[in-house]
Amino acid sequence: MTTRPVRFYQVGSFAVGNRLLEDGDRTVQSDLNRANSIDSGHRACQGCGEALGARYALDAAMRATNGQMVAVNATGCLEVFSTPYPETSWRIAWLHSLFGNAPAVATGVSAAMRVKGKPEVRVVAQAGDGGTVDIGFGCLSGMFERNDDVLFICYDNEGYMNTGVQRSAATPPAARTATTDAVGPEPGNAFGQGKDLPRLAMAHDIAYVATATVADLHDLEAKVERAMQFRGARYLHILVPCPLGWGSASDDTIHIARLAKETGLFPVFEAEYGKVTSVSHIRRRTPVEEYLSIQRRYAHLFGKKPRTEVIARIQAIADRNIERYGLITDETVGATREVTA
Amino acid sequence: MLRQIEGSRAVAETVALCRPEVVCAYPISPQTHIIEAVGVMVKSGELAPCEFINVESEFAAMSVAIGASAAGARAYTATSSQGLLFMMEAVYNAAGLGLPIVMTLANRAIGAPINIWNDHSDAMAVRDAGWIQLFAETNQEAADLHVQAFRLAEELSVPVMVCMDGFILTHAVEGVDMLDQSTVDAFLPPYEPRQVLDPDSPVSIGAMVGPEAFEEVRYLAHLRQLDALDRIPVIAAAFEEATGRRSGGLLSTYRTDDAETIVVALGSVLGTIKDAVDIRREAGERIGVVGITSFRPFPFQAVRDVLCGARQVVVIEKAFSIGFGGVLATDLSLALHGTDCTLRSVVAGLGGRSITRLALEDLFATAARGQLEALTFLDLDHGVVERERERMMATRRSGPSAENILRDLKAPRRVGAKEKS
Amino acid sequence: MFQVRIHGRGGQGVVTAAEMLSVAAFAEGRHAQAFPSFGSERTGAPVVSYCRIDDREIRTREPVMVPDCVIIQDVTLINQVDLFSGLAPDGYVLVNTSRSFDELGIGDLFNQFHHDHLLTCPATELALEHVGRPLPNAALLGGFAALTHQVTIGAIDTAIRERFLGVVGERNAAAAAEAYKIVMQEEETADAATN
Numbered sequence: 001m002t003t004r005p006v007r008f009y010q011v012g013s014f015a016v017g018n019r020l021l022e023d024g025d026r027t028v029q030s031d032l033n034r035a036n037s038i039d040s041g042h043r044a045c046q047g048c049g050e051a052l053g054a055r056y057a058l059d060a061a062m063r064a065t066n067g068q069m070v071a072v073n074a075t076g077c078l079e080v081f082s083t084p085y086p087e088t089s090w091r092i093a094w095l096h097s098l099f100g101n102a103p104a105v106a107t108g109v110s111a112a113m114r115v116k117g118k119p120e121v122r123v124v125a126q127a128g129d130g131g132t133v134d135i136g137f138g139c140l141s142g143m144f145e146r147n148d149d150v151l152f153i154c155y156d157n158e159g160y161m162n163t164g165v166q167r168s169a170a171t172p173p174a175a176r177t178a179t180t181d182a183v184g185p186e187p188g189n190a191f192g193q194g195k196d197l198p199r200l201a202m203a204h205d206i207a208y209v210a211t212a213t214v215a216d217l218h219d220l221e222a223k224v225e226r227a228m229q230f231r232g233a234r235y236l237h238i239l240v241p242c243p244l245g246w247g248s249a250s251d252d253t254i255h256i257a258r259l260a261k262e263t264g265l266f267p268v269f270e271a272e273y274g275k276v277t278s279v280s281h282i283r284r285r286t287p288v289e290e291y292l293s294i295q296r297r298y299a300h301l302f303g304k305k306p307r308t309e310v311i312a313r314i315q316a317i318a319d320r321n322i323e324r325y326g327l328i329t330d331e332t333v334g335a336t337r338e339v340t341a
Numbered sequence: 342m343l344r345q346i347e348g349s350r351a352v353a354e355t356v357a358l359c360r361p362e363v364v365c366a367y368p369i370s371p372q373t374h375i376i377e378a379v380g381v382m383v384k385s386g387e388l389a390p391c392e393f394i395n396v397e398s399e400f401a402a403m404s405v406a407i408g409a410s411a412a413g414a415r416a417y418t419a420t421s422s423q424g425l426l427f428m429m430e431a432v433y434n435a436a437g438l439g440l441p442i443v444m445t446l447a448n449r450a451i452g453a454p455i456n457i458w459n460d461h462s463d464a465m466a467v468r469d470a471g472w473i474q475l476f477a478e479t480n481q482e483a484a485d486l487h488v489q490a491f492r493l494a495e496e497l498s499v500p501v502m503v504c505m506d507g508f509i510l511t512h513a514v515e516g517v518d519m520l521d522q523s524t525v526d527a528f529l530p531p532y533e534p535r536q537v538l539d540p541d542s543p544v545s546i547g548a549m550v551g552p553e554a555f556e557e558v559r560y561l562a563h564l565r566q567l568d569a570l571d572r573i574p575v576i577a578a579a580f581e582e583a584t585g586r587r588s589g590g591l592l593s594t595y596r597t598d599d600a601e602t603i604v605v606a607l608g609s610v611l612g613t614i615k616d617a618v619d620i621r622r623e624a625g626e627r628i629g630v631v632g633i634t635s636f637r638p639f640p641f642q643a644v645r646d647v648l649c650g651a652r653q654v655v656v657i658e659k660a661f662s663i664g665f666g667g668v669l670a671t672d673l674s675l676a677l678h679g680t681d682c683t684l685r686s687v688v689a690g691l692g693g694r695s696i697t698r699l700a701l702e703d704l705f706a707t708a709a710r711g712q713l714e715a716l717t718f719l720d721l722d723h724g725v726v727e728r729e730r731e732r733m734m735a736t737r738r739s740g741p742s743a744e745n746i747l748r749d750l751k752a753p754r755r756v757g758a759k760e761k762s
Numbered sequence: 763m764f765q766v767r768i769h770g771r772g773g774q775g776v777v778t779a780a781e782m783l784s785v786a787a788f789a790e791g792r793h794a795q796a797f798p799s800f801g802s803e804r805t806g807a808p809v810v811s812y813c814r815i816d817d818r819e820i821r822t823r824e825p826v827m828v829p830d831c832v833i834i835q836d837v838t839l840i841n842q843v844d845l846f847s848g849l850a851p852d853g854y855v856l857v858n859t860s861r862s863f864d865e866l867g868i869g870d871l872f873n874q875f876h877h878d879h880l881l882t883c884p885a886t887e888l889a890l891e892h893v894g895r896p897l898p899n900a901a902l903l904g905g906f907a908a909l910t911h912q913v914t915i916g917a918i919d920t921a922i923r924e925r926f927l928g929v930v931g932e933r934n935a936a937a938a939a940e941a942y943k944i945v946m947q948e949e950e951t952a953d954a955a956t957n
Binding site for chain 2: 067068069070072073079080083084085086088090091092093094095096097098100101104105106107108109110111112113114115116117121138139141142145146148
């Protein structure tokens, strides 16, 4: 009798996946003794990708450090929804200072731990994309360059959601935000702009750079764990869909995150010392329309007269990523389909 | 041990005696010699354990200090002028979080026009940030104030800024009686934080606070500054007991006992003022000096007590609020409210302009005749200002004023064109 | 109070000279204050530094307006900077040159001052000879000690060796000692001419 190995993506939910695994291979989230770094009761929106990402990442980091960890938080949604005075969702040592300085504050914490003879206490700094690619970038680049012992996590929801959905340098082309409205001859955010932070991080030759999404919990946790095996500056960029800012259904968060990866719009990879060491291949080749059409921020592309030329430009971005990172293999379903450029 | 030493060096070595654990530095004139010297001491191992971090901006410098202090380390940095303004957001944040960071401010003017020389515009720009601001008159006092600053900051969980005049003090080589390690160790206990990032006892620091509690949090900060008014003299007294030297305190007085006129100032200009006052005293004038050491918290009662007997108070300050007038003078006018004392505000020494003894003697003579105006700009070249105003009236595109004025000053002087007030 | 103003160019050790002079005076138990003209001058630009020496605490922070002595490290400044501003008729001038005042074109000025207060010292040559680099500051301090008697050559020697350790200190101190001798000799000659 021939057998076929069961693949987790074929069986659906994480719970099922965990049940089929040995104890040691199960996710941190499935562990009853997980840290619950960010506890329930916070004020995030339904379906918040950032709350999910922070929970996965920090619990994994807590396990990797045996609980010897301090988190530094930039101003932003995560900070605001987690600490409505006098309540806090944080069960870990947590410091919020300002919007643009989380990397530097983390440097200070890390230096203090060294000088205090507690090098086992590790530091994770976290920010949204605004606090990472825009206002925090100077401090982030400085922290990378000095190779300070900090894991910096960017929860990328592609805009300033805390302040009401404005454009950041991580907002993708054509996306509608409050400051790139879907009006005028070229609605939404402009093409040819924006910062690719993972690649900028790699250019600093730091020990570890990785991207992940909230759609693949095993992958995300593994990357946090891998990151904590290094000393020095490390960077983890997690795509976290924002139902509010993206105009998506709150139960679609994980689905959308998965589509971002499957279309090639968000390449998922790991790099060590400036070199890509692994990529998460696309399982089923997916046109960008599938990803775009379920988000209201792209609704202007799918009106009575679809903006096919704009969609094609977005597809070209996905195709460039596919080529750059080699996201398609022989196992990719639909791999042979002509790439539309 | 008494040594002939540069002010910056004296401060750096004294800061090192305070055993800072994290020092972050971004270079800006005239603060550079301080952080360079501390950096060398860390690099050589003379100052250990200590982490010296070369950051990418002043904003990062204060941010690193915030992280370090919140994690329980004694944190120090130094800056000047634009650097202080660049870290402004973090300056407020450090105070708001109640982190006892000590920072040297090598006072320098703020541009534009860019100017590296001394005045007090930088310190005044952050007077409301919640930091204790102490002003040093000499390099001896600058060095001593740092030791007191760490103790004060840590006792109260309030950050302290030691202000010393850029170049005038930082780059001056003069005699400073340097403390030794055992004296400083006995005076300054190890840092015991009120709040600390500890994985074994986790707390959230820096939570969002809404209207229901923000005013109370702020008022608490105010109360701690008021506590500092009590603690500063106590710490200065303890310092005197430990070292035999009077340094710090809320304010200093010089020949004020029978003074009809009292001159008030901050920082190193007090020395030149005292020389001028001695000369006016020889001429029979009853004049004295008060130096404000603690500018924030402002010692209203102590100031009032020492000034209320005078007929006239002349405030000389190296900064002013544009469109308003003297900053220190404003505080003093509140302190003197209800007394018969007349307040005269003098703005002097902006952007490094020399405040000379002769100019001060003239000023005091004018004051003695009762002819000093409410607001005077010492040694201001009114002619050059008027000529620029004329140019601005004459044509819309008159160009950049600073450059016009420089060109005017270099031009051959027209007879009678320059009128000094 | 004795006030000194030192003129030179960026890179010639003008600020260091004032600082070493203050250290020398300090070594003899006097109060001293040295400070630069607080510029952002680059190498080669005119630079001024100051030193005050007194038997009591020096409180003033104004620049030296009425110097008792002017030290000129670089004669090329003569037509660029008002080197003698505020100098009293009985003030001292020490010029780093191997030429005469007439050759420098300041013969007229020479006549305004006490002749034994206005002396030259070939400090650059001495520095090249002893130190191997054209840094005249240490040698000029030796000359200053001989000219003004405000500090002893011994104190200058101490200050130089405190600033420059080891062989560099030794060589600079040797340059200063020789400058001291040269200026003492000049002074005797000038005295003889005056008498």
